[in-house]
Amino acid sequence: MSASLAELAPRLATVPASFRIVPLDAALGAVVEGFDVRNAPVGAQLWALKTALREHHILVFRGQQPDDAAFLDFTSHFGTVFAPPRNAPVLGSDPYGAAPDIVLVSNVDDGLLGNAELTAHADHHWTPQPSSGSLLYALEIPATGGDTTWFNLVKAYEALDEPTRREIDGLQLITYNPFLRRRHPLPGVAGVPRYRTPDIEPLTPWVAHPLVRTHPDSGKRLLYLGEATEVEIVGYDASRGAALIARLRAHLLQPRFAYTHRWQVGDIVYWDNQATLHSRTAFDPATRRRLKRISLSGSRPF
Known part of the structure; x- marks a missing residue:
């Protein structure tokens, strides 16, 4: 115990x-x-x-x-x-x-x-x-x-370096609905994009949530991001946002955070x-x- x-x-x-x-x-x-x-x-x-x-x-x-x-x-x-x-x-x-x-x-x-x-x-x-x-x-x-x-995801956030935490604290992330994407696949594109770029019409309805979420019971902060679902950082340049998300995904999928x-x-x-x-x-x-x-x-x- x-x-x-x-x-x-x-x-x-x-x-x-x-x-x-x-x-x-x-x-x-x-x-x-x-x-x-x-x-x-x-x-x-x-x-x-x-x-x-x-x-x-x-x-x-x-x-x-x-x-x-x-x-x-x-x-x-x-x-x-x-x-x-x-x-x-x-x-x-x-x-x-x-x-x-x-x-x-x-x-x-x-x-x-x-x-x-x-x-x-x-x-x-x-x-x-x-x-x-x-x-x-x-x-x-x-x-x-x-x-x-x-x-x-709590340990993943806590293991980030301080500059990265400062960069992502306060950012809003749209996680697009994968079931809607299946109904509306992108012409000529195999699979699902991992980051929405300006040439892709956004799926609706969508909602933005904090990229760094506060757990409602413990108060601990965590990295609220999936491995491959189509996402977009609100108000970010697409190339910069895609690079940041790819870096965060590689970080959170480390075996030291897993069971x-x-x-x-x-x-x-x-x-x-x-x-x-x-x-x-x-x-x-x-x-x-x-x-x-x-x-x-x-x-x-x-």
Whole structure:
């Protein structure tokens, strides 16, 4: 148990002795032991979980078996289910802009995201109020591939040199909606641009968020930028902005800020979407990978 969690010891005196939160030997993350998400947690456990999430950004629950109702009930202790704006599609959105409470992340059974590699990103970054966190529950896992890596954006910002911090503090970044870009691909261009230049018509609707975000719970500052999503710094020369973003992306993707999770059936991983990015390795399309995700509502970044 970490130093800050040790302070909770008096509150935890009434919970089972098997309940423990053990930090991972990594840049972020902790494993929750002795806890079944199907059982109603006591207040001391919830406080410990929320404190651990604020400190470690990822919580790993092993050997879980909730049905959909129990999964939703557990997540309700941490907030309401994320509901995207109807004009800002997200993963799972129907033609009318509504998204299900539980999203099937799978390459089978009409699931979403297939088997390809996914670059590091924060869910719903392009919406006015991005989700605060997500919980992903593993039902079927391939023997190899499909691993998820999380990156600690707080540590990435703290490791920047002082001149770079002064340069980026106060900048506003537009992260364009990748689902809208799929509907409106650029003629003659393979893939998606990583930085919007003046010759590209901006996707609408769009919203600008701080490039350096303040975490709403901890007050820590972090580098709020994904690996490859189309972006633009407000009021910056395009070539200068593209160079700066490329430099920041190379910095935040360093292994020293990362934790890679090898999934097991029954894992639930709860991550702070306000302080992390996550990516996925590709896996054999002939194998099955099936997980369920619930995302929680958040607030406008500042």
